[in-house]
Amino acid sequence: MAASSSRLAILALSLTYALYFGQLGVINPYLGVFLDGRGFTSAEIGELFAVITLARIIGPSLWAGVADRSGKILFILRLGSALTVLSFIGVFWAYSFWTLTLVMGLMMMFWTAVLPQLEVLTLQTIEGDSKRYGRIRLWGSIGFIVLTVIVGKALDFFSTDAPIYASMLVLIGLFISSLALTQPQNTVSKASASLRIMPFLRDRVALLFLLSNGLLQLSFGAYYGFFALYMRDLGYSGMQTGLLIALGVVVEVGIFLVAQRLIARFGVWRLMVFCLLATGARWLALGTLADIFWLVFFSQFIHALSFGLNHSTSMHFIHHYFPPQIQGRIQAAYVSLAFGLGGAIGNYVSGRLWDQGTGATLTFAVAAACATVGGLVLLLVSPRQMAGKVDIPAAKA
Template identity: 55%
Template sequence: MNLPSTGETRISPLNLVLLCVTYLLYFGQLGVLVPYLGIFLDGRGYSSEQIGELFAIITLARILGPSLWASIADKSGKTLRVLQLGCVLTVCSFATIFWQDTFWGLAFSFGMMMMFWTAVLPQLEVITMQSVKLAGSNYGTIRLWGSIGFIILTIAVGKALDYFTTEVPIYASMFTLTALMVSTFFLTQPATSKRTNEQSGDFWKVIKHPAFIVFILSATLLQVSFGTYYGFFTLYLRDLGYSGQQTGLLIALGVVAEVVIFMYAQKLLNRYSVSSLLVLSGVLTALRWYALGAWGSHATVVIVSQLLHAFSFGLTHAASVHFIHHRLPAHFHSRGQAIYISVAFGLGGASGNYIAGQIWQQGTNAYLSFSFSATLALLSAFVFGIFSFKKWQSA
């Protein structure tokens, strides 16, 4: 897509700063929700099966939101307006949680919040990629602020849980989501050229390409493997005797590793293929899950496993965004990101949460659950590796 070389396309340093702030708040919320939702639900008296089921229900909402909103954004070109509306609806739906005290009431409130909240990210990624291209900046330097936000909120909420009730996560979430909404009101979207007939095309034909299908399948399997970690990692560490502050610091350590990899991601992508990086990340993730399940009582093992988060999420995400941005035409970027988020993180994440909840059994099957996750991560690497090998042989 060619961009007009007019003053309208210039990106101010302030807008880049605002993008950093938006990432910080968006993933800061992730730092509250992912590690501590299980603690919140456990405090409400729900069993591991119910926690897994509720995680699955709200994660399924990630399938609905992204594709719907991304289609509107791609067709209208008003990506920023869609992002802002998503943030407003996220705050409104999350606020209803304070009046819910039943399983299905919480599932509805969290599900609605998740449907709108996850719809925000594809638009944010598109605006960021457009902005850094025009500003001559680097995606990784913007995205790493999301990791910093995750670290700050994870440590803060983990510390607060040592002193206050298990209701802390929902109050922290309300504050963070409101701040996120406000930050998006000050963003600007780069002006892009109008669509032409040559830019039109069949989106479904594009995403049915074998490379994209294999990419989505591999990404989905990897996210299924995250089910045990996302749903039960904090409860697992608590059962092993780790304090809330130690748990927060360990989660933050993983994100610090993620920040470091984001700083070098572009260099790695310039030097190595997306396939080789995704295969490597899948294998290291499998080792991470198995080590956690087998030797989680050893702090050194947990520390090393958290450092591998650099590959499990950081490098995987950077390579995936790079893949979509370069594989798909520009006018399909929002929908491509949405398919990635809704299928891999939505369907894959929901499946992983549900299965982990059925296996976990209040922690008695922790080893089995993490071993299952390790198998799925290895399968993810295998799928992408076999496809890349066949493609190389046929070349």
């Protein structure tokens, strides 16, 4: 690839990451605020979060399977982006619980086509260079920070519908940026298309890895669904809440820059255990002492571990543990089972426990327990096992 075209490809990938995660910076913190403004109870908010998160179980594997077999990674990414925009338009007219759930569920189903293909496309473009990947992925965090702060400030001046207007603009931008992407020469072979992933997913190390990450994402239910409402109830302004959320992503940016060195120094197993146990401490602090601003401020630094370092370590594990031919589908399974199933259960349980804010302490205590158990689960495998490669000859049939 020529230097100029390579730079353009990197620029397009960086912009796409910025917009994709910018959308997360709108939806994750502020969807609960929007739903509260529409008159939904905390139980209904938890249920809606759970139902739309379930789309992340079906969507990633469905789209990744089509992409792996057809090799049309970029086409699937663009199609998912376009259908996301079209489905999200319905949110402006959806006011009942089930209508809004249907609209958001469809949006999430199509949106799940984007990230797994974007990750594979990026790794193909940079030919596996982890340092370049970190620099590109960094723009996702920057996009998250910028949109989180902007929408947080907007909530101080506009109605609780502000997040959906911001989301609409970002999703349109995401589709436009996808048109600037290019796909490297097709590397999908018939062997990769016929290689089944289920034998790999039944591997003991892989199962414990997925269970651990599922418990981590389950613990995030309270944070993603109710943190902004929690801060508002405690008297924090929209701007303060936005800055606190952005702070978590700022430190995440820093950890992405040094993640590969930390992985090389400490290994996958040790880092993942540390990240999950630290996350448990983070949720416990938020549930008991969130009225102390400086404690909330410093607890947000742990987000560098809760998401940033844990995600980088997980991507490293997938890239080195599984055969390259199935890594797109393995990533999709990781998103489906950890973020999808784990996230859906976490959202549902958090909504049931929250009780309009009176159950905040209990909700975060349960979240802390889940993250801690996720870390302890990894004690059932050894550091050497997680640093190796899967070996299932039967899976090659």
